[in-house]
Amino acid sequence: MNNREYYIYTGSKEYFSSQLPEFSESEYTKSFLEIIKESDEYKTRGIPFNNTADNLILYNDNYNGITEQAHDRIGALIEEVTNDDSKIYIHNPPITLKNYLKSLEFNLGVHIDYFCQKYEFDRDEELFQSNMKNIEKNIIGQNNAIIEVSKSMWYLTKVRRKKPYVIMLYGNSSLGKTELVREISTHFYKGNFFERHLSMFKNETYSDYFFGDKPNRKTLGYDLLERKSNLIFLDELDKCPEHFYSAFYTFFDNTIFKDASYEVDVSDTLIILTSNYHDEKEMITKLGLPIYYRIDKFIPFTDFNSEIIYQVTKKEINDKKEEYKDFLTEEEVYREVSTRINSTGENARTIKQKVQQSIEQLLFSKINTH
Template sequence: MNENHKRKYFIFIGSKSYFDKKLDDLSVENSGYSFRQLIMYQDVAQKNELEFDRKEEVLILSNDNYQSLVGAAIERLGTIIEEFTYENSEIYIHNPPRYLYEYLKKLHKRDLIELIVKNEVYSIVKDENNFNVKIDSILQRIIGQNKAVNEISKSLWYLTKINTKKPYVVMFYGKSSIGKTELVREIAKEFFDNTFFEKHLSMFKNIQSFDYLFGAELNRRSLGYDLLERESNLIFLDEFDKCESSFYSAFYTLFDNEIFKDANYDVNMSGTLIILTANYNSLEDMKKHLGLPIFYRIDKFIKFEDFESSTIYAIVKKEISSRKKELGSLLDEELIYSKVSMLVNTQGENARTIKSKVQGVIEELLFENYMNSEDVDH
């Protein structure tokens, strides 16, 4: 326990794994009641008009603990912590909401508490010596979009060399299923330790989505809450063209500022790479549908071209090859290709249509083998 006669607050801002690791590093254990248990027992005591005077020498508040609070209790969070602790207790807090953080900073300014704040550090993997190796690896796995890969390479090199304050926002656009999402995943694999924060904006259609983006009651998740918990500085917002225009103002703040604010949280977004995807065919089409306020907040636009015949061929071969382990000796790859090649067009195909046609041929051939074996048996 803290030997000074001041409460000692440790604030850790970052992912759940970061918070857990910091507690492990400091050998912190919540040997008594958890904050959630204390709240529950206090509520029971109040309902039964009983006294509850439990205090802890060490108190740990995970960020999901705030979701157990409702109404006026949220505004009293700082004093509730004091009710559950001694004057020299140690309190470990994960991603405090703005109200609590400001309350603690005021106490610290008056020298009434000790306050230690640690932030998780996010960054692109700045391995300059192997940058070309990483890009070449991506080029081998993303078929038919060399121009797009080359363009994002310039942005990745820029982020490797420069420490940016506000987010760097890139739009991948073009037809569906031609490699946009796949490229995001490859960037994550090579430059962000295979982690990224992902949201599918086609799901954002109702009042719950509005509350999520802008923040509402503290006992409900929000974009700010989730961004604080992220494990990477790569943010992937998929199907941006499907998002309701009434939600765009939330992205004005996200794209434009070092600190993103919702109703309850402040999130440091410096150095983030935000990649949007959309199925627009041109920049003019994008301007028309998104509107200029959002359009001009995007730093870079990268077009994904329709597949050429050679690309379609390569994707067909890759898809068939990827099924080798699944099929074993049941079917010959060349036989599958000979059947699929009669179904696949030389243009207008995408990864999804190719995958569907390969799947259809495999099912057909397997069923033919079964029927032929049945004929032999009879």
């Protein structure tokens, strides 16, 4: 009779590991891949496998270590390598395994418990203003964007949404979009966020990742299950090929994101997109209305004027002070940088490069004075 106990955990690897009990030395405890390989060796040699586990642990990356055919009978595989009264600890099961577990719920001898990681979000209203002031201090020259983000973060502090809340930060590169996401992560999500650079997914060979067609490979659903935070950052949406857009339709518009291999609860998430589009009209043209209408808010980032270029330059010089303070003063560095910096057309990246070049030039020129 099947009297197995199943403990199902959804969340990051750290969360799963922290929930596992301490096993005594007398308990025979194995990881799934470890015991499957051992079982296969016995079968190859024609020897019956009786070395079944008292405790079986299935980490989520174990699913990538078996063949596609094995995924179809993963429930049966678990039974083959465990005892009737074994305890089985499962991390982020794929859909095939979830369906198998559902079928066991009608079995009176089987015990199944489900656990889910709770994602932290700082809803402390008293700290809200100081958090936003710290963000404003570190993101220079984007006051309007900070105001709009403040409205969104206050809204999320007060309510609990079901569907994801989706923000698009748009404008030219190196104006502070990515830095703003990192600041939001620091002040509201304990420094944790899920990040994917969509420009890396260049062609159809990545369709398995977005749609989960291969159950023994990592997918977007697999990675989302393993996230440590409900802040999701998708960088450079404008550089993602169009044939992946359909994956985002359900992602942005539902509480459950589902690919062919995994399903994920994405309720109460904040999804921040970035792009180099110049206005919403361009976004409608390039992205199409299905994605455009699924984005809750559009926040533009403006190019730096001369005053902002000056402020960003001074901040960069100050931020690098620890590197050069024994040899140079901030005034020396600024004098050198001012010969390289333009009053228009600069961004954070070009300013950073020119400050670096100036420091190197000044240090190198001191060779001749010794």
